[in-house]
Amino acid sequence: MLTNQMPTAVHATTVLDRTEPAPGIVLLGFYAPELAAVTRPGQFLMAIPPGGERTATALGIYEAQDHRVAVLFFVCGPRTRELAGLRAGDGLEVTGPLGNGFDLSGSPRDVAVVAGGIGIASLLLPVQALIASSARVRLYYGARSAALLVERDRFAAEGCEIYCATDDGSYGRRGFVTGLLAGAEPRPDLVLACGPTPMLRATAAACSALGIPAQLSLEETFACGVGGCWGCVVPIDRNSAQAPRFPGPDEGGSDTVNARVCKEGPVFWAHELRW
Amino acid sequence: MSGSQAAYAAVDLSVKLGTLELAYPTLMGSGCYGSGEEFAPFADPAKIGGVVLKSVTQRPRLGNRAPRLVATPSGMLNAIGLQNPGIDWYLEHDLAERVPRPWKTIGSVAGFSVDEYAYVTQRLAAQPEIDAIELNVSCPNVAAEGETFACDPKLTGRVVRLVRDTTEKTLIVKLSPNVTDIAAVAREAEDAGADALAVINTVRGMAIDVDTWRPRLGNVTGGLSGPAIRPIAVLAVYEVACAVKIPIVGQGGIETVTDALEFFLAGATAVSIGTANFIDPRIPERIVEGLRAYLGERGLLSIGQIVGQANRGFAGAHRCEGREG
Numbered sequence A: 001m002l003t004n005q006m007p008t009a010v011h012a013t014t015v016l017d018r019t020e021p022a023p024g025i026v027l028l029g030f031y032a033p034e035l036a037a038v039t040r041p042g043q044f045l046m047a048i049p050p051g052g053e054r055t056a057t058a059l060g061i062y063e064a065q066d067h068r069v070a071v072l073f074f075v076c077g078p079r080t081r082e083l084a085g086l087r088a089g090d091g092l093e094v095t096g097p098l099g100n101g102f103d104l105s106g107s108p109r110d111v112a113v114v115a116g117g118i119g120i121a122s123l124l125l126p127v128q129a130l131i132a133s134s135a136r137v138r139l140y141y142g143a144r145s146a147a148l149l150v151e152r153d154r155f156a157a158e159g160c161e162i163y164c165a166t167d168d169g170s171y172g173r174r175g176f177v178t179g180l181l182a183g184a185e186p187r188p189d190l191v192l193a194c195g196p197t198p199m200l201r202a203t204a205a206a207c208s209a210l211g212i213p214a215q216l217s218l219e220e221t222f223a224c225g226v227g228g229c230w231g232c233v234v235p236i237d238r239n240s241a242q243a244p245r246f247p248g249p250d251e252g253g254s255d256t257v258n259a260r261v262c263k264e265g266p267v268f269w270a271h272e273l274r275w
Numbered sequence B: 001m002s003g004s005q006a007a008y009a010a011v012d013l014s015v016k017l018g019t020l021e022l023a024y025p026t027l028m029g030s031g032c033y034g035s036g037e038e039f040a041p042f043a044d045p046a047k048i049g050g051v052v053l054k055s056v057t058q059r060p061r062l063g064n065r066a067p068r069l070v071a072t073p074s075g076m077l078n079a080i081g082l083q084n085p086g087i088d089w090y091l092e093h094d095l096a097e098r099v100p101r102p103w104k105t106i107g108s109v110a111g112f113s114v115d116e117y118a119y120v121t122q123r124l125a126a127q128p129e130i131d132a133i134e135l136n137v138s139c140p141n142v143a144a145e146g147e148t149f150a151c152d153p154k155l156t157g158r159v160v161r162l163v164r165d166t167t168e169k170t171l172i173v174k175l176s177p178n179v180t181d182i183a184a185v186a187r188e189a190e191d192a193g194a195d196a197l198a199v200i201n202t203v204r205g206m207a208i209d210v211d212t213w214r215p216r217l218g219n220v221t222g223g224l225s226g227p228a229i230r231p232i233a234v235l236a237v238y239e240v241a242c243a244v245k246i247p248i249v250g251q252g253g254i255e256t257v258t259d260a261l262e263f264f265l266a267g268a269t270a271v272s273i274g275t276a277n278f279i280d281p282r283i284p285e286r287i288v289e290g291l292r293a294y295l296g297e298r299g300l301l302s303i304g305q306i307v308g309q310a311n312r313g314f315a316g317a318h319r320c321e322g323r324e325g
Ligand SMILES: Cc1cc2nc3c(=O)[nH]c(=O)nc-3n(C[C@H](O)[C@H](O)[C@H](O)COP(=O)(O)OP(=O)(O)OC[C@H]3O[C@@H](n4cnc5c(N)ncnc54)[C@H](O)[C@@H]3O)c2cc1C
Pocket: A044, A057, A058, A059, A060, A061, A071, A072, A073, A074, A075, A076, A077, A078, A079, A080, A081, A118, A121, A122, A218, A219, A220, A221, A222, A266, B071
């Protein structure tokens, strides 16, 4: 993965726009030119609670262009409810960009992007970068129902092919998005995925069976989001370039080491995870 | 600068814990602030009294499996399980590569036997970068032994006595709230040679997922922190302040200057801020400014003037005896 060498800071921003692409899903754009300038695909930010909630909230950076950064989130609890209450003109402080993004350095030519639900929020920036480098991009997009397949038009406008699946069959194929991926012809040379953990595990298994390298953007409960509390770990191969430095088996350590999703991740190579 | 601001600037916020001199009475809680470097880009390092490093043990520890964190009403449960590379690696890598900062650096030592505490303390305290040692005899997240030290006054006394012989540096002993009589443990630690007491570590707790019927933490049980434990912590500081003469570092759910003031008034000489850094790493410096303004507005010259004031001058059932001045 590309390491985060960009200046990370607390940005005092102003909300520019707020829309609800589906009931319970909010798209919030804010004025943050410095953040937009340094964000790379797959990075996230921590939104400092604007109104008294208990901890900052990790959100993928959905859009980052010119002066505007946007997040796309599912309102599922107190913190996202508080953020959903923001309106144009309100202030919002965010810390970012954080984490290591997707590694697109191998000049992939044909990429499958797999999104589960709100996981779509971390995938627009890599799609834009890939299309800018003339790669073919197929988006495999799954959600519970048609209404939750938000921002499809946006991805289509970027120039990717879109294949959808819904749990209830209300749009696209009925069933899981990983089922679509397994049938992809010709085989992509790289898979990028973001979504709920069961979907990521299924994606990892499918890619392993097909022999395609995959990068997964994981989700864990965060506290600090900046690598200071070791609360957000996932076990990975200690020989991974992303493994935090830790004694090896000969020095009393072990073959696997717990990596921080917020610091070493959130994107990991599927074959290096030991979850 | 207006007259009142000039008066505020003259307010003395420095405190001493044993021989450790802090420019501000604020420490960053162990395990909540990494090595400090993770937060340095977002906070003003010149406005932090000290950073208590993540606890280190003799051998490397992988820590508990995920999930390690659960949000709870007004707080959070954690069960990190003391993930750390072990003292050898820690000294060779983590500490050796440390960036110099204006804050004081307090090493935190955890262990599973009396000898381990003494060994790790001796190694860590010998480093010039380390200004003081905090003994974490109260981690609730490791198999049985971990916390039993702080739950047993006699065992606490034994550990502290042995560790005391290994270093001249300030020794802070961190107490557990998960006991029936915290004052008894505090007295043992004082008698055994502790220079200061950190009160309190997290409160044991648990959360269950009603969809899966399983505990929500990989470790099943965890330690509760944040505002949920603040009243428990304030009382613990009050009781310990009545029982000992050495300074206390109050902690548990401090998010604002008002919260911090409660601890000073209960008898703490300094406070520690942990979980609040997860809301916003600028909270500690806001607390420092808030303390300055609070004292300045009242014409007080130093933070020491309010320490333990809630213990004075009333004759209620819990009137505090045995601690004057
Ligand atoms: C690196 C990273 C990037 C993220 N990016 C995004 C993003 O771009 N958009 C986004 O919407 N979320 C994103 N999340 C998830 C987001 O941080 C959490 O959903 C957050 O917990 C919401 O906080 P809350 O206080 O509103 O809800 P909580 O009180 O934390 O959660 C409320 C309830 O919802 C459940 N829950 C939590 N998350 C989800 C979910 N995603 N789907 C369904 N149920 C859930 C919880 O288990 C809980 O029962 C990201 C998380 C990480 C770690």
